[in-house]
Amino acid sequence: MPKESKSLYSAELLINGIPVTVKSKRIKNMYLRVRAPSGDVEVSAPRQCSLNEIERWLFERHDWLIKQRKRIALQPALPELQFISGEEHKLWGENHPLDVVVKKRGTSVKRLGDRLRLISLPHYNADQRKQVMDRWYREQITQEVKALLDIWQPRMGAYSSSFGIRAMKTRWGSCNIRSKKIWLNLELVKKPVSCLEYVVVHELTHLFERYHNARFYALMDSFLPDWRERKKLTNQLQ
Ligand SMILES: [Zn+2]
Structure with missing residues:
Protein backbone atom coordinates (compact mmCIF):
# COMPACT_ATOMS: atom_id res chain seq x y z
CA MET A 1 0.00 0.00 0.00
CA PRO A 2 1.24 3.45 -0.79
CA LYS A 3 1.70 6.08 1.86
CA GLU A 4 -1.54 7.90 2.63
CA SER A 5 -1.44 10.68 0.07
CA LYS A 6 -3.53 13.79 -0.07
CA SER A 7 -6.47 13.94 -2.44
CA LEU A 8 -5.99 16.33 -5.36
CA TYR A 9 -9.65 16.41 -6.27
CA SER A 10 -12.72 14.40 -5.59
CA ALA A 11 -15.68 13.59 -7.81
CA GLU A 12 -18.88 11.56 -7.76
CA LEU A 13 -19.73 8.89 -10.32
CA LEU A 14 -22.80 6.73 -10.68
CA ILE A 15 -22.02 3.13 -11.71
CA ASN A 16 -25.31 1.34 -12.52
CA GLY A 17 -27.04 3.29 -9.78
CA ILE A 18 -24.25 2.88 -7.22
CA PRO A 19 -22.72 6.22 -6.12
CA VAL A 20 -18.94 6.14 -6.17
CA THR A 21 -16.63 8.79 -4.72
CA VAL A 22 -13.48 9.26 -6.77
CA LYS A 23 -10.38 10.67 -5.11
CA SER A 24 -7.49 11.62 -7.30
CA LYS A 25 -4.15 11.10 -5.57
CA ARG A 26 -0.42 10.96 -6.25
CA ILE A 27 -0.42 7.18 -6.50
CA LYS A 28 0.50 4.61 -9.16
CA ASN A 29 -2.50 2.25 -9.10
CA MET A 30 -6.22 2.44 -8.63
CA TYR A 31 -7.70 1.27 -5.36
CA LEU A 32 -11.28 0.37 -4.73
CA ARG A 33 -12.97 -0.03 -1.38
CA VAL A 34 -16.50 -0.63 -0.16
CA ARG A 35 -17.01 0.75 3.29
CA ALA A 36 -19.02 -1.07 5.96
CA PRO A 37 -21.66 -0.64 7.15
CA SER A 38 -22.75 2.09 4.72
CA GLY A 39 -21.77 0.23 1.53
CA ASP A 40 -20.28 3.52 0.29
CA VAL A 41 -17.88 2.98 -2.56
CA GLU A 42 -14.65 4.91 -2.84
CA VAL A 43 -11.98 4.73 -5.50
CA SER A 44 -8.51 6.25 -5.27
CA ALA A 45 -7.05 6.94 -8.70
CA PRO A 46 -3.71 8.20 -9.99
CA ARG A 47 -4.04 11.85 -10.90
CA GLN A 48 -3.33 11.24 -14.61
CA CYS A 49 -6.42 9.00 -14.95
CA SER A 50 -9.41 10.63 -16.61
CA LEU A 51 -12.90 10.18 -15.20
CA ASN A 52 -13.78 8.17 -18.34
CA GLU A 53 -10.96 5.74 -17.65
CA ILE A 54 -11.97 5.45 -14.03
CA GLU A 55 -15.57 4.84 -15.05
CA ARG A 56 -14.56 2.07 -17.46
CA TRP A 57 -12.35 0.50 -14.80
CA LEU A 58 -15.30 0.53 -12.37
CA PHE A 59 -17.73 -1.00 -14.86
CA GLU A 60 -15.33 -3.93 -15.25
CA ARG A 61 -15.53 -4.43 -11.49
CA HIS A 62 -19.28 -3.98 -11.27
CA ASP A 63 -20.02 -7.63 -10.34
CA TRP A 64 -17.39 -7.49 -7.60
CA LEU A 65 -18.94 -4.27 -6.27
CA ILE A 66 -22.40 -5.82 -6.14
CA LYS A 67 -21.00 -8.87 -4.36
CA GLN A 68 -19.19 -6.76 -1.75
CA ARG A 69 -22.26 -4.64 -1.10
CA LYS A 70 -24.35 -7.79 -0.73
CA ARG A 71 -21.82 -9.21 1.72
CA ILE A 72 -22.05 -6.04 3.79
CA ALA A 73 -25.87 -6.09 3.69
CA LEU A 74 -25.78 -9.62 5.11
CA GLN A 75 -23.71 -8.58 8.08
CA PRO A 76 -25.55 -7.77 11.29
CA ALA A 77 -26.44 -4.10 11.59
CA LEU A 78 -23.46 -1.91 12.40
CA PRO A 79 -22.27 0.20 14.19
CA GLU A 80 -22.05 -2.35 16.97
CA LEU A 81 -25.25 -2.17 18.96
CA GLN A 82 -24.88 -2.23 22.74
CA PHE A 83 -28.45 -3.32 23.54
CA ILE A 84 -29.05 -0.39 25.84
CA SER A 85 -32.04 1.91 26.31
CA GLY A 86 -32.46 4.56 23.64
CA GLU A 87 -31.01 2.50 20.78
ZN1 LIG B 1 -31.18 -20.59 -4.83
Whole structure:
Protein backbone atom coordinates (compact mmCIF):
# COMPACT_ATOMS: atom_id res chain seq x y z
CA MET A 1 0.00 0.00 0.00
CA PRO A 2 1.24 3.45 -0.79
CA LYS A 3 1.70 6.08 1.86
CA GLU A 4 -1.54 7.90 2.63
CA SER A 5 -1.44 10.68 0.07
CA LYS A 6 -3.53 13.79 -0.07
CA SER A 7 -6.47 13.94 -2.44
CA LEU A 8 -5.99 16.33 -5.36
CA TYR A 9 -9.65 16.41 -6.27
CA SER A 10 -12.72 14.40 -5.59
CA ALA A 11 -15.68 13.59 -7.81
CA GLU A 12 -18.88 11.56 -7.76
CA LEU A 13 -19.73 8.89 -10.32
CA LEU A 14 -22.80 6.73 -10.68
CA ILE A 15 -22.02 3.13 -11.71
CA ASN A 16 -25.31 1.34 -12.52
CA GLY A 17 -27.04 3.29 -9.78
CA ILE A 18 -24.25 2.88 -7.22
CA PRO A 19 -22.72 6.22 -6.12
CA VAL A 20 -18.94 6.14 -6.17
CA THR A 21 -16.63 8.79 -4.72
CA VAL A 22 -13.48 9.26 -6.77
CA LYS A 23 -10.38 10.67 -5.11
CA SER A 24 -7.49 11.62 -7.30
CA LYS A 25 -4.15 11.10 -5.57
CA ARG A 26 -0.42 10.96 -6.25
CA ILE A 27 -0.42 7.18 -6.50
CA LYS A 28 0.50 4.61 -9.16
CA ASN A 29 -2.50 2.25 -9.10
CA MET A 30 -6.22 2.44 -8.63
CA TYR A 31 -7.70 1.27 -5.36
CA LEU A 32 -11.28 0.37 -4.73
CA ARG A 33 -12.97 -0.03 -1.38
CA VAL A 34 -16.50 -0.63 -0.16
CA ARG A 35 -17.01 0.75 3.29
CA ALA A 36 -19.02 -1.07 5.96
CA PRO A 37 -21.66 -0.64 7.15
CA SER A 38 -22.75 2.09 4.72
CA GLY A 39 -21.77 0.23 1.53
CA ASP A 40 -20.28 3.52 0.29
CA VAL A 41 -17.88 2.98 -2.56
CA GLU A 42 -14.65 4.91 -2.84
CA VAL A 43 -11.98 4.73 -5.50
CA SER A 44 -8.51 6.25 -5.27
CA ALA A 45 -7.05 6.94 -8.70
CA PRO A 46 -3.71 8.20 -9.99
CA ARG A 47 -4.04 11.85 -10.90
CA GLN A 48 -3.33 11.24 -14.61
CA CYS A 49 -6.42 9.00 -14.95
CA SER A 50 -9.41 10.63 -16.61
CA LEU A 51 -12.90 10.18 -15.20
CA ASN A 52 -13.78 8.17 -18.34
CA GLU A 53 -10.96 5.74 -17.65
CA ILE A 54 -11.97 5.45 -14.03
CA GLU A 55 -15.57 4.84 -15.05
CA ARG A 56 -14.56 2.07 -17.46
CA TRP A 57 -12.35 0.50 -14.80
CA LEU A 58 -15.30 0.53 -12.37
CA PHE A 59 -17.73 -1.00 -14.86
CA GLU A 60 -15.33 -3.93 -15.25
CA ARG A 61 -15.53 -4.43 -11.49
CA HIS A 62 -19.28 -3.98 -11.27
CA ASP A 63 -20.02 -7.63 -10.34
CA TRP A 64 -17.39 -7.49 -7.60
CA LEU A 65 -18.94 -4.27 -6.27
CA ILE A 66 -22.40 -5.82 -6.14
CA LYS A 67 -21.00 -8.87 -4.36
CA GLN A 68 -19.19 -6.76 -1.75
CA ARG A 69 -22.26 -4.64 -1.10
CA LYS A 70 -24.35 -7.79 -0.73
CA ARG A 71 -21.82 -9.21 1.72
CA ILE A 72 -22.05 -6.04 3.79
CA ALA A 73 -25.87 -6.09 3.69
CA LEU A 74 -25.78 -9.62 5.11
CA GLN A 75 -23.71 -8.58 8.08
CA PRO A 76 -25.55 -7.77 11.29
CA ALA A 77 -26.44 -4.10 11.59
CA LEU A 78 -23.46 -1.91 12.40
CA PRO A 79 -22.27 0.20 14.19
CA GLU A 80 -22.05 -2.35 16.97
CA LEU A 81 -25.25 -2.17 18.96
CA GLN A 82 -24.88 -2.23 22.74
CA PHE A 83 -28.45 -3.32 23.54
CA ILE A 84 -29.05 -0.39 25.84
CA SER A 85 -32.04 1.91 26.31
CA GLY A 86 -32.46 4.56 23.64
CA GLU A 87 -31.01 2.50 20.78
CA GLU A 88 -33.06 1.67 17.73
CA HIS A 89 -33.49 -2.00 16.87
CA LYS A 90 -34.92 -3.42 13.69
CA LEU A 91 -37.91 -5.68 13.29
CA TRP A 92 -39.45 -6.40 9.89
CA GLY A 93 -37.81 -3.42 8.27
CA GLU A 94 -38.83 -0.89 10.94
CA ASN A 95 -36.79 0.75 13.67
CA HIS A 96 -38.05 0.37 17.22
CA PRO A 97 -36.73 2.23 20.28
CA LEU A 98 -35.34 -0.18 22.88
CA ASP A 99 -35.97 -0.04 26.63
CA VAL A 100 -33.73 -2.20 28.77
CA VAL A 101 -35.17 -3.10 32.16
CA VAL A 102 -32.94 -4.90 34.67
CA LYS A 103 -34.56 -7.56 36.84
CA LYS A 104 -33.15 -10.18 39.20
CA ARG A 105 -34.57 -13.13 37.24
CA GLY A 106 -36.09 -14.03 33.91
CA THR A 107 -35.01 -12.56 30.60
CA SER A 108 -37.32 -11.72 27.73
CA VAL A 109 -38.22 -9.26 25.01
CA LYS A 110 -41.68 -7.84 24.53
CA ARG A 111 -43.06 -5.52 21.92
CA LEU A 112 -45.08 -2.72 23.48
CA GLY A 113 -46.62 -0.65 20.72
CA ASP A 114 -43.73 0.80 18.79
CA ARG A 115 -41.16 -0.02 21.50
CA LEU A 116 -39.21 -3.13 22.36
CA ARG A 117 -38.64 -3.93 26.03
CA LEU A 118 -35.74 -6.18 26.90
CA ILE A 119 -35.60 -7.66 30.40
CA SER A 120 -31.97 -8.23 31.35
CA LEU A 121 -30.21 -9.64 34.41
CA PRO A 122 -28.07 -7.19 36.42
CA HIS A 123 -24.69 -8.69 35.44
CA TYR A 124 -25.44 -9.05 31.73
CA ASN A 125 -23.09 -7.48 29.17
CA ALA A 126 -23.93 -6.38 25.62
CA ASP A 127 -23.28 -9.88 24.21
CA GLN A 128 -25.63 -11.50 26.68
CA ARG A 129 -28.33 -8.91 26.01
CA LYS A 130 -27.84 -9.57 22.30
CA GLN A 131 -28.45 -13.27 22.93
CA VAL A 132 -31.75 -12.43 24.63
CA MET A 133 -32.72 -10.35 21.61
CA ASP A 134 -31.61 -13.02 19.12
CA ARG A 135 -33.67 -15.64 20.94
CA TRP A 136 -36.71 -13.41 20.57
CA TYR A 137 -35.87 -12.62 16.94
CA ARG A 138 -35.70 -16.37 16.33
CA GLU A 139 -39.21 -16.79 17.76
CA GLN A 140 -40.53 -13.94 15.60
CA ILE A 141 -39.06 -15.28 12.37
CA THR A 142 -40.10 -18.86 13.18
CA GLN A 143 -43.74 -17.79 13.55
CA GLU A 144 -43.60 -15.86 10.31
CA VAL A 145 -41.95 -18.70 8.37
CA LYS A 146 -44.63 -21.13 9.60
CA ALA A 147 -47.37 -18.77 8.43
CA LEU A 148 -45.66 -18.31 5.05
CA LEU A 149 -45.18 -22.07 4.55
CA ASP A 150 -48.87 -22.62 5.35
CA ILE A 151 -49.73 -20.28 2.49
CA TRP A 152 -47.02 -21.13 -0.03
CA GLN A 153 -46.58 -24.88 0.21
CA PRO A 154 -50.15 -25.73 -0.87
CA ARG A 155 -50.13 -22.88 -3.38
CA MET A 156 -46.93 -24.13 -5.02
CA GLY A 157 -47.51 -27.82 -4.42
CA ALA A 158 -44.01 -28.01 -2.94
CA TYR A 159 -43.52 -29.21 0.62
CA SER A 160 -40.39 -28.91 2.74
CA SER A 161 -39.71 -31.57 5.38
CA SER A 162 -38.69 -28.97 7.97
CA PHE A 163 -36.98 -25.62 8.29
CA GLY A 164 -34.27 -24.09 10.43
CA ILE A 165 -33.13 -20.58 11.27
CA ARG A 166 -29.46 -19.69 11.56
CA ALA A 167 -27.04 -16.85 11.10
CA MET A 168 -25.45 -17.18 7.66
CA LYS A 169 -22.64 -15.05 6.32
CA THR A 170 -23.09 -15.38 2.58
CA ARG A 171 -26.71 -16.16 1.82
CA TRP A 172 -30.29 -15.53 2.80
CA GLY A 173 -31.41 -19.10 2.61
CA SER A 174 -30.62 -22.56 1.35
CA CYS A 175 -32.44 -25.75 0.48
CA ASN A 176 -31.26 -29.31 0.83
CA ILE A 177 -32.85 -30.99 -2.18
CA ARG A 178 -32.44 -34.51 -0.78
CA SER A 179 -33.76 -33.98 2.75
CA LYS A 180 -36.09 -31.13 1.60
CA LYS A 181 -35.05 -29.08 4.60
CA ILE A 182 -34.81 -25.34 4.11
CA TRP A 183 -32.63 -22.93 6.06
CA LEU A 184 -33.30 -19.22 6.51
CA ASN A 185 -30.97 -16.47 7.65
CA LEU A 186 -31.88 -14.96 11.04
CA GLU A 187 -31.01 -11.50 9.66
CA LEU A 188 -34.19 -11.62 7.55
CA VAL A 189 -36.12 -10.69 10.71
CA LYS A 190 -34.71 -7.16 10.25
CA LYS A 191 -35.94 -6.83 6.65
CA PRO A 192 -39.53 -6.27 5.51
CA VAL A 193 -41.63 -9.47 5.63
CA SER A 194 -41.89 -9.34 1.82
CA CYS A 195 -38.14 -10.18 1.74
CA LEU A 196 -38.60 -13.27 3.90
CA GLU A 197 -41.50 -14.28 1.69
CA TYR A 198 -39.29 -13.96 -1.39
CA VAL A 199 -36.56 -16.14 0.17
CA VAL A 200 -39.09 -18.78 1.29
CA VAL A 201 -40.58 -18.98 -2.22
CA HIS A 202 -37.07 -19.10 -3.72
CA GLU A 203 -36.05 -22.03 -1.51
CA LEU A 204 -39.32 -23.91 -2.13
CA THR A 205 -38.79 -23.43 -5.88
CA HIS A 206 -35.56 -25.40 -5.49
CA LEU A 207 -37.73 -28.44 -4.70
CA PHE A 208 -38.73 -28.28 -8.40
CA GLU A 209 -35.45 -27.10 -9.85
CA ARG A 210 -32.06 -27.41 -8.25
CA TYR A 211 -30.20 -24.85 -10.35
CA HIS A 212 -30.67 -21.15 -10.97
CA ASN A 213 -31.49 -21.70 -14.63
CA ALA A 214 -34.18 -20.46 -17.01
CA ARG A 215 -36.66 -23.01 -15.67
CA PHE A 216 -36.04 -21.85 -12.11
CA TYR A 217 -36.63 -18.19 -13.01
CA ALA A 218 -39.74 -19.04 -15.03
CA LEU A 219 -41.13 -20.83 -11.97
CA MET A 220 -40.26 -17.85 -9.77
CA ASP A 221 -42.01 -15.54 -12.26
CA SER A 222 -45.17 -17.62 -12.08
CA PHE A 223 -45.18 -17.90 -8.26
CA LEU A 224 -44.03 -14.41 -7.34
CA PRO A 225 -44.01 -12.04 -10.34
CA ASP A 226 -42.36 -9.19 -8.36
CA TRP A 227 -39.56 -11.36 -6.96
CA ARG A 228 -36.86 -9.23 -8.63
CA GLU A 229 -37.89 -6.10 -6.74
CA ARG A 230 -38.06 -8.11 -3.54
CA LYS A 231 -34.58 -9.49 -4.18
CA LYS A 232 -33.27 -5.97 -4.62
CA LEU A 233 -34.95 -4.85 -1.39
CA THR A 234 -33.49 -7.85 0.45
CA ASN A 235 -29.96 -6.99 -0.65
CA GLN A 236 -30.37 -3.28 0.06
CA LEU A 237 -28.24 -1.88 2.81
CA GLN A 238 -30.22 -0.68 5.78
ZN1 LIG B 1 -31.18 -20.59 -4.83
